[in-house]
Amino acid sequence: MPLGPEDDEHIGSWVRGLGLDGLVDLHLHFLPERMLSKVWAYFDRIQERTGYEWPVRYRRPESERLSLLESFGVRHFAPLVYPHKPGMAEWLNGWVLEFAERVPAAVPTATFYPEPSAVSYVDKSIRAGVRCFKAHVQVGAYDPGDALLDEVWGSIADAGVPVVVHAGHGPERGPFTGLDVFAAVLRRHPRLVAVLAHSGMPEYAKAVELVERFPRVYLDTTMVGVPFAEKITPLPPDWTDRLGAIADRVVLGTDFPNIPYSYATQLRAIAGWATDDRLGDEFLRAVLHDTPAKLLNL
Numbered sequence: 001m002p003l004g005p006e007d008d009e010h011i012g013s014w015v016r017g018l019g020l021d022g023l024v025d026l027h028l029h030f031l032p033e034r035m036l037s038k039v040w041a042y043f044d045r046i047q048e049r050t051g052y053e054w055p056v057r058y059r060r061p062e063s064e065r066l067s068l069l070e071s072f073g074v075r076h077f078a079p080l081v082y083p084h085k086p087g088m089a090e091w092l093n094g095w096v097l098e099f100a101e102r103v104p105a106a107v108p109t110a111t112f113y114p115e116p117s118a119v120s121y122v123d124k125s126i127r128a129g130v131r132c133f134k135a136h137v138q139v140g141a142y143d144p145g146d147a148l149l150d151e152v153w154g155s156i157a158d159a160g161v162p163v164v165v166h167a168g169h170g171p172e173r174g175p176f177t178g179l180d181v182f183a184a185v186l187r188r189h190p191r192l193v194a195v196l197a198h199s200g201m202p203e204y205a206k207a208v209e210l211v212e213r214f215p216r217v218y219l220d221t222t223m224v225g226v227p228f229a230e231k232i233t234p235l236p237p238d239w240t241d242r243l244g245a246i247a248d249r250v251v252l253g254t255d256f257p258n259i260p261y262s263y264a265t266q267l268r269a270i271a272g273w274a275t276d277d278r279l280g281d282e283f284l285r286a287v288l289h290d291t292p293a294k295l296l297n298l
């Protein structure tokens, strides 16, 4: 039974043991250095508001973070960026496009914010060949159903480019968090290839319902099932039963480097689900490689 890698040093051999030539991580983060240090400062202070500590595990220079991913066998990844205010997304998109040009394992990604220029810079990103979008409803504190985004969702749906949507209430509630709010966007754009970040944490059951209802909706594994998250927002007891029916709609995501535990810890959580006979190694190969590779068009 696949129990997962003991620690980061054992990830490579574990992955090879599954018959994979590497991992595809659809949800991790690279940002301009100054912004990243602000994100880390946010996690340093999170205890004041949430009551739990969040010691960022991989607080290292960019070059070291890239070497670590390589050592884990991450062959391809989507470096996700996101704005918290207007006037920022287009600049981030320029930064991440340049990042993807200099880092072979990174696919080009883009983001957006409800603002009048969004339609044009999102179209420009699609023409530039981005392979994944990120929408952060919690950090951006915007309504994903905002009229300024209607055409944006439409363009992304038409292009068939996946969009990772952090619409859930974790780690803190926002004015427009909650899967019901995002479900309205899906009803209006049912062809959208949407990846529900963190499997909708804490609304896991509702996230599975959306996957069952919309054929192009997926879940990412980011922070899901790790001991840190289980203490705060435990998975429903029938989680692996639910996964059985949607096993080809789950993709690896990790939130590297901003996690308070090791990369191997996330892989162990996923491997733990696969001990359910109905899932097994086939499920692991789909989640860790095949399904995210398909979505990123690799």
Ligand SMILES: [Zn+2]
Binding pocket: 027, 028, 029, 222, 255
């Ligand atoms: Zn994230």
